[in-house]
Amino acid sequence: MKPSGLQYRGSRWSNKGKQRVQCPHFQFESADYSLQINRVTEEDGGLFICRVDQQGNHLNEDASVVKEKATMSLNGKWTCVVKHHGKEGRASTSLSVKGIIQPFKDDAKLYAAVGSAATLPCVFSSGLTPLNSTWEKIKQGSPLTPPVDHLPSSFAASSPPNQLPWDKSATLNEVSFEHEGRYRCAGTIEGQRITRTMQLVVAKIVLSQKESSDMLTCELDDTSEVTKYEWVPVMYDHNGTESEGPVHEGKTVTLSRASEEKWSQWTCRFYGGKDLLGNVTFHVEQMSGLFGKESSGMPRNTATIIGLSFLLFALLLILVQIYKNHQRRKRAFQYPALEAIVHTVSNEREERERNRVKK
Template identity: 35%
Template sequence: MNKKPFLIVLGLALVFEGAQCQEHEVFVAQGSVAVLPCGDETSAPSHPTAVYWSRIVGDVKKTVWRREKSGLEFRPVRDPPRANCPVPNFGKADYSLHIAETTFEDGGKYLCEVEGKTRMRKFINLRVIKASLSPAVVIEGSSLEAVCHINPEMRSVKMNWKRNGISASITSKARISRVSQKDAGTWTCQVEYNGKVVEAATSLEVKGIVIPQDDSLLVYTDVGSSVSLPCVFTDGLIPNTIMWNRTSKTSNARLPLSASFNKSAGPSTSATIQRVEDGDEGMYTCSGMMGGLNGKRIKVQRTMELVVSRVLRSSSSSGNGLVKLTCHLSNSDQITSYEWLRVTYGPNNTQTVTSVQNTTSIRIQEATEKDAGEWVCRYYGKEGVLGNATYELYVMGAVKSENVRSGNKPAMVMGLGFLFLVIFLILFQMYRNYRRKRKILLYPAMETIVHQAANERERRERSRGKMVEACVGEPKPVCV
């Protein structure tokens, strides 16, 4: 018997009606829904179809989900029903397996078997991506390692780490020796395969000082105002000690804190300067000691710059009464523009603000009453208004007084009170002198008696004087 024609017929049967075997790669992030594709375009939608989904573990095939041609559906009893094959899709010859809330352990090789008009087999490698941080919660200054895992492992893929959307590493691992608050947030592992990108993300919490996040903070204030210097620690993080110190920006020499500097109690509170004086600008550092891993003490600190603004006054040398006001800041690097405002007050403390000009300096005629009032220099940065510096000019007739801040008003009131007291004493003394000159007494009867007594005394003195003169003129005076 010639077996050759029989083998040819058998081969053609296997090609057209035999089993089809395919293999696919599926990448999915841990916790998302995995869809393992399995479709049969050769089967007619009306033809009864049996679908078997299994997982290959070593040499053992374990059933994940199956459906017989009769419509009976079988699922493992011991596992939660996370895997299923949507039956409505069978009409489209789509027998894909859906796995909800994919775990890292779900990764592996799966087998899809479809028995319909033809028999089809597909192998799918499900690779689950997981992003992990070690440790998940760190303290500023400690080390961190980020690792991108794939189960099962695969070397011919491209990996990339991103931190808050910014590339941090182009390998499966990223290491940071000193963690800062800028490292907190979302870490994303990107896996690229055959032009497709799958991302797995995790979050990182960094304990330490959350406000401010880094050492680039500039705090703006003006002379005479109060200001808050923020130093807020993470909730639940209590440092052993909190210290504040001040240094010079140029020489880095240590400087004394302001006389009105006040450090509030508690780990998450800010220090305040009740009244900023000229010369309080500089670098302020808040630091705290706390325990880290393995009992190691870690020092967490934040440095911020206090920028003090003031208005400098200069008069014209020509004597024409012009005054130049200049807006001065101890650090103007971040200033983009200035604006001078005129503030006037009306009845019921109504306030009117008028923009005058946008320059660093302004000239005003200080001798006239129309220039009296409050002048404000407002300075701007890229993010908007940064602060104000105020100059107040008071005019009383032809006499004027000026102060840099409204905080000098008590001194002006005391000066005016002293002036009125001196004027009152002068007028009172003039009144007393007038009464003494006119000899105005409060009791008329007493005045008459006094005058009569004075006249009688004067008459007696005159008569006695005449008797003395008569005795002196006689040769032999006889005087009794």
């Protein structure tokens, strides 16, 4: 117990015999019970309890302690306020939580379009270089300690040379619908294993055909955060200048033949409240490839009909030629018996002529 009435129960409060902690008792009358630490070190981090005894009573003994799981949301300035007999005392301190800062919380959702490249962030606080950093894909429907699934073949967890040592983010070179799911990154800092889980949500556009129009539908494997969809048509002039058309709301947009010829692409944007979660784009030329459309706007089956017509015409010519050949052969062998008699008479005449010459 110090002469001021302050009792220190911490560890390593002295440096080379000099006290590093003080709480000036002459400020007690003004309800200022602040604790001052000189030459702060890493060992000073921890839980501090402020308790004021007056005439045997404890003032705010339980309410003076704040206990919370350390998250990035706790960063900032904290102030302890003590009121007694109309007087108020305050003590402030700044708190900085270090660890994985991106994503800022577990199970954060990340959005990517099919066919695009995606980054799965795993960024530690600046200056923290984790050891034994790893990535895992978590099987769906598993318990709290989930079994590990195989990472996708296009998953790249190695850090490029220009990447900061505390950035352990990974990439997917080309996202497919099978890549959706939960991932976990981990690293060791000062002997403590730090992990962060995240969920990759994959978006794609589904095209369905009708007689006079087409429909585009924006599909995500998880829509729990989505509150609104917007469709934005885009066209390009001969100089490559981009211009956007009117925005259409809704998960599905219907395209007329005229709109398909006018717009080069349609982009679906999806929002969570006012925040843009992501987008996915459909190029109109994909429609031509899928359904065999002609750029002139001809019906989809015109090319097929023309091809079948040429084939039938060729078959008809072949059949006609076969018929003509058959008729010629039929005429040539119409009187086979008469042809045999004529041939016999001719042979006999030639034989008599040869005999007369011999005589």
